[in-house]
Amino acid sequence: MTDATAGPQPQLAPPPQVPPRPARSQWWDVWRQFKSHRGAVVGAAIFLLIIFAVVVGPWLWPHDPTFINIRARNQGPGLAHPLGTDQLGRDMLARMMAGGKVSVAVGVTAMLLSISLGTTIGVLAGYFRRLDNPLMRVTDLFLALPLLPLLLVMVALFRESLAGRFGPETGTFILIVGAIGATSWMQAARIVRSAVLTVKEQEFVLAAHSIGTRRRRIIFRHILPNVLSPIMVSATLGIASAIITESALSFLGLGFPPDFPTWGRLLYDAVDYLQQYPERVIWPGMAISLTVLSVNYVGDGLRDAMDPRIRGR
Amino acid sequence: MLTYIIRRLLLAIPTLLFISVAIFLLLDLAPGDPLAQMPLTIPPEVKEKIRLALGLGEPMWVRYLLWLKQFFVNEPLHIIANMTGWDVASDAQRVISWQTRSPVADIIAQRLPQTLWVVGMSYVIGVLIALPIGIISAYRQYSLFDQLGTFVSMVGFSVPTFFTGVLAIVIFSVQLGWFPSIYDTTLVVRDWDSFVLQVRQMVMPVAVLSLYNAAQISRFMRASMLDNLNQDYVRTARAKGLSEKVVVFVHVLRNSLIPVVTVIALGVPTIFGGAIITEQVFKVNGLGQLLITAIYANDLPMVQTLAFIFAILIVLFNLIADVIYGVLDPRIRYD
Numbered sequence: 001m002t003d004a005t006a007g008p009q010p011q012l013a014p015p016p017q018v019p020p021r022p023a024r025s026q027w028w029d030v031w032r033q034f035k036s037h038r039g040a041v042v043g044a045a046i047f048l049l050i051i052f053a054v055v056v057g058p059w060l061w062p063h064d065p066t067f068i069n070i071r072a073r074n075q076g077p078g079l080a081h082p083l084g085t086d087q088l089g090r091d092m093l094a095r096m097m098a099g100g101k102v103s104v105a106v107g108v109t110a111m112l113l114s115i116s117l118g119t120t121i122g123v124l125a126g127y128f129r130r131l132d133n134p135l136m137r138v139t140d141l142f143l144a145l146p147l148l149p150l151l152l153v154m155v156a157l158f159r160e161s162l163a164g165r166f167g168p169e170t171g172t173f174i175l176i177v178g179a180i181g182a183t184s185w186m187q188a189a190r191i192v193r194s195a196v197l198t199v200k201e202q203e204f205v206l207a208a209h210s211i212g213t214r215r216r217r218i219i220f221r222h223i224l225p226n227v228l229s230p231i232m233v234s235a236t237l238g239i240a241s242a243i244i245t246e247s248a249l250s251f252l253g254l255g256f257p258p259d260f261p262t263w264g265r266l267l268y269d270a271v272d273y274l275q276q277y278p279e280r281v282i283w284p285g286m287a288i289s290l291t292v293l294s295v296n297y298v299g300d301g302l303r304d305a306m307d308p309r310i311r312g313r
Numbered sequence: 314m315l316t317y318i319i320r321r322l323l324l325a326i327p328t329l330l331f332i333s334v335a336i337f338l339l340l341d342l343a344p345g346d347p348l349a350q351m352p353l354t355i356p357p358e359v360k361e362k363i364r365l366a367l368g369l370g371e372p373m374w375v376r377y378l379l380w381l382k383q384f385f386v387n388e389p390l391h392i393i394a395n396m397t398g399w400d401v402a403s404d405a406q407r408v409i410s411w412q413t414r415s416p417v418a419d420i421i422a423q424r425l426p427q428t429l430w431v432v433g434m435s436y437v438i439g440v441l442i443a444l445p446i447g448i449i450s451a452y453r454q455y456s457l458f459d460q461l462g463t464f465v466s467m468v469g470f471s472v473p474t475f476f477t478g479v480l481a482i483v484i485f486s487v488q489l490g491w492f493p494s495i496y497d498t499t500l501v502v503r504d505w506d507s508f509v510l511q512v513r514q515m516v517m518p519v520a521v522l523s524l525y526n527a528a529q530i531s532r533f534m535r536a537s538m539l540d541n542l543n544q545d546y547v548r549t550a551r552a553k554g555l556s557e558k559v560v561v562f563v564h565v566l567r568n569s570l571i572p573v574v575t576v577i578a579l580g581v582p583t584i585f586g587g588a589i590i591t592e593q594v595f596k597v598n599g600l601g602q603l604l605i606t607a608i609y610a611n612d613l614p615m616v617q618t619l620a621f622i623f624a625i626l627i628v629l630f631n632l633i634a635d636v637i638y639g640v641l642d643p644r645i646r647y648d
Contacts, residue, residue, distance in 0.1 A: 288472075
């Protein structure tokens with residue numbers, strides 16, 4: 001990339017106390033482009049705020065999400081309980097923070113799982129020509145599966161046995177993360193494969209080959225860093241879709257157990273009291289929507305920032 | 314063209330077989346006993362007999378092949394028999410729901426119209442909204458309309474239907490009381506009044522689903538239009554003095570509809586999956602709700618059949634998308 005966008009720089013004896021402008025690297029460019037995408041910056045700020053709230057919030061907030069105070073049930077928003085209390089008198093704010101922790105944790109973990117699966121399959125299919133056809137056929141087959149029905153069936157069938165082995169919370173967590181991860185890697189695999197196919201034909205890979213670099217080293221050293229941008233974009237979008245899927249499962253009653261709040265579960269529980277206390281539906285729904293919206297905006301901004309054709313415009 | 318279609322059709326068969334194996338194995342290997350719901354007072358030897366009568370004693374591959382035969386031979390025969398009155402099926406074993414003891418196909422036939430009405434209507438409306446929005450926001454890129462459209466579609470894409478649906482219920486049926494919050498399936502459209510009632514109860518589910526569909530399709534339409542608007546042939550068309558209307562609606566629109574049409578076709582089956590949630594929110598007793606209740610009741614034949622029907626829909630519409638793409642874009646056929 002040429003330096004045309006940097007503008008004319010005064011070459012006349014720069015004052016020594018001003019630190020030199022940092023060298024332009026790829027990531028510096030990406031960051032600069034990312035900053036100029038207003039939606040992405042706002043999205044990133046909101047997402048960080050939500051993560052901060054659900055991670056640090058429970059320490060600062062004195063109420064316990066599972067503490068039942070039947071005398072204070074069904075309270076509206078007030079000083080003691082800013083978001084009110086539920087039908088058992090549990091503090092909604094504490095439950096929202098606890099639920100958010102689980103929802104975000106599920107989203108991030110499932111994304112990590114599906115991204116590593118997708119990247120592995122994509123790199124293998126793109127780099128090794130013999131594996132390409134079978135792996136892509138498998139990917140197509142997975143894409144043809146009815147995912148939401150299968151997820152529901154998987155959760156319904158394996159919930160109890162896993163809950164028996166790892167305890168209700170950890171078991172459901174493992175099950176839901178595993179199920180979401182196992183059914184959402186296909187897009188990433190396709191994107192990574194096509195990126196690998198273009199990168200591996202370039203001269204520096206040939207050069208690495210010709211000096212006798214091992215295949216594994218070529219993949220980790222030369223291929224992976226160059227396909228990082230599509231991976232990061234689909235990772236970001238993967239968090240959003242994983243959070244939505246988890247909430248959908250919880251909303252259908254096939255997610256986490258009742259006394260273990262997640263945003264989807266809170267929404268599901270609140271639907272029964274829709275007529276009397278509609279605000280209880282609004283809080284978790286807003287939280288899910290805001291998180292997903294902000295993550296999607298970050299993904300959008302990242303995609304623009306990582307695309308060298310758009311960058312520098 | 315014919316060979317192209319035949320090749321695609323042949324490719325669909327192993328896909329369907331794989332999916333059927335996957336669905337069968339998932340349900341077969343899962344822990345959990347289909348007889349778990351039976352009363353504990355049944356003596357073990359009787360229970361064993363029930364198990365054998367249900368065919369659970371056979372080896373797995375026998376059960377799989379029998380299931381395939383039931384699904385692909387017996388059920389279609391019965392459906393033909395019911396429709397025409399011919400006695401082609403006689404008393405071939407049908408897929409029986411463990412919940413209701415009636416053939417699965419009959420229950421599905423009862424539930425299908427509700428799903429088709431709500432889901433189909435919302436998809437059609439979603440497409441009809443999405444296409445103009447996509448065209449205008451691409452043509453006036455970065456205008457106020459485009460920015461607004463981008464934001465609305467981002468929201469429509471990000472806010473899950475189980476929240477928009479519940480929100481719609483809170484606002485329009487609890488606060489304002491305009492629409493009923495529960496879909497009444499027993500309503501028969503006989504006269505004008507019942508028609509109005511039917512429309513009123515369909516408004517919210519259809520609106521919620523079409524917002525979601527429109528959000529995705531309008532993005533595709535916009536991107537595809539943008540790809541084409543900057544092409545050389547558009548400049549040529551303008552240079553030779555064609556009116557702007559002709560350039561946009563004949564030259565650009567036709568070419569940019571090619572990928573969008575396939576996306577629309579590919580989206581149809583996912584809509585059935587997504588409708589599971591909307592049906593649950595508005596208590597529409599369609600296929601999605603049937604699946605949920607079957608899962609809760611551990612009704613394996615019903616779950617298998619429904620999951621497989623969803624899979625067939627996906628494969629079928631993938632096929633349709635491929636064929637449409639081949640028809641619209643001749644370059645694809647000769648690949």
